[in-house]
Amino acid sequence: MPNASDRPVFRFAPSPNGDLHLGHALSAILNDEMARTAGGRFLVRIEDIDGSRARPEFEARILEDLDWLELDFERPVRRQSEHLDDYRAALDRLEAMGLVYPSFVTRAEMKAMVAEAEERGQTWLRDPDGAPLVPRLLMSEEEAATRIAAGEPHALRLDMDEALTRIPAQARSFAELDEGGNPHEKPCHPADWGDVVLARKDAPASYHLAVVVDDAAQGVTHVVRGLDLKRSTEVHRVLQDLLGLPAPRYHHHRLILGPDGRKLSKSEASTSLRALREGGATPADIRRTIGVD
Numbered sequence: 001m002p003n004a005s006d007r008p009v010f011r012f013a014p015s016p017n018g019d020l021h022l023g024h025a026l027s028a029i030l031n032d033e034m035a036r037t038a039g040g041r042f043l044v045r046i047e048d049i050d051g052s053r054a055r056p057e058f059e060a061r062i063l064e065d066l067d068w069l070e071l072d073f074e075r076p077v078r079r080q081s082e083h084l085d086d087y088r089a090a091l092d093r094l095e096a097m098g099l100v101y102p103s104f105v106t107r108a109e110m111k112a113m114v115a116e117a118e119e120r121g122q123t124w125l126r127d128p129d130g131a132p133l134v135p136r137l138l139m140s141e142e143e144a145a146t147r148i149a150a151g152e153p154h155a156l157r158l159d160m161d162e163a164l165t166r167i168p169a170q171a172r173s174f175a176e177l178d179e180g181g182n183p184h185e186k187p188c189h190p191a192d193w194g195d196v197v198l199a200r201k202d203a204p205a206s207y208h209l210a211v212v213v214d215d216a217a218q219g220v221t222h223v224v225r226g227l228d229l230k231r232s233t234e235v236h237r238v239l240q241d242l243l244g245l246p247a248p249r250y251h252h253h254r255l256i257l258g259p260d261g262r263k264l265s266k267s268e269a270s271t272s273l274r275a276l277r278e279g280g281a282t283p284a285d286i287r288r289t290i291g292v293d
């Protein structure tokens with residue numbers, strides 16, 4: 001067995017805003033299996049910075065489901081809400097580099113801008129998740145400072161174009177492991193994401209910022225998660241390079257789809273592990289259903 005510090009580190013990082021479903025089971029089981037095979041560690045991280053959606057009771061239910069699946073993760077688990085200072089420090093660093101600006105654009109204003117452009121027959125650029133890119137509106141530093149001082153809600157965004165001038169060429173790709181564990185360099189096009197949010201109006205850090213800070217803080221060497229997050233990795237590589245953090249290796253696994261062909265959602269109770277368990281399913285049944293028995 002290698003030294004603790006040399007051992008690969010895997011993590012499963014659920015958000016406690018609902019019960020785990022079959023897709024989460026696949027992620028958690030793959031992390032557990034890959035960690036075992038590699039003689040590595042398996043960590044669980046609770047991504048609970050979204051105060052409007054995260055609930056402690058869901059955290060307890062998630063841990064109970066993972067125990068029921070007989071997954072061997074280390075305790076205590078890391079909770080993002082206990083590490084807000086770490087995200088603030090990363091944000092301060094990016095701010096000191098001149099890469100962060102406040103954005104006051106509201107959802108309603110965005111909707112109106114997109115609708116107006118589309119009425120004129122223009123196509124509004126969208127990010128890889130399909131969300132319209134939010135433009136940087138011209139504003140003097142004084143105006144921004146006055147609006148912030150007046151308490152106007154705002155997000156903090158990364159100046160992506162400027163950020164891309166500061167990082168070396170290797171941040172434009174990441175190592176993706178295939179099913180056999182062989183690495184392939186995947187090219188990145190982070191500019192497609194536009195000026196991503198780093199801190200939200202209602203949360204002190206965005207998913208992108210927190211995940212990058214946490215993976216480094218926890219010494220994560222392997223990020224195993226669903227294919228729906230594969231393009232987010234392009235943003236994560238940029239942030240890792242700007243912040244001088246090591247880049248883990250990635251494996252983005254297939255998604256479990258519902259009968260309607262869409263990816264599963266926490267809001268549909270029928271495929272939650274809890275509902276399946278209450279209906280008499282065993283952990284072996286779950287593994288069989290998702291093709292990992």
Ligand code: GLU
Pocket residue numbers: 012013014015047211224225229
């Ligand atoms: N918290 C994210 C989710 O539940 C996963 C983040 C990650 O694995 O990077 O979708």
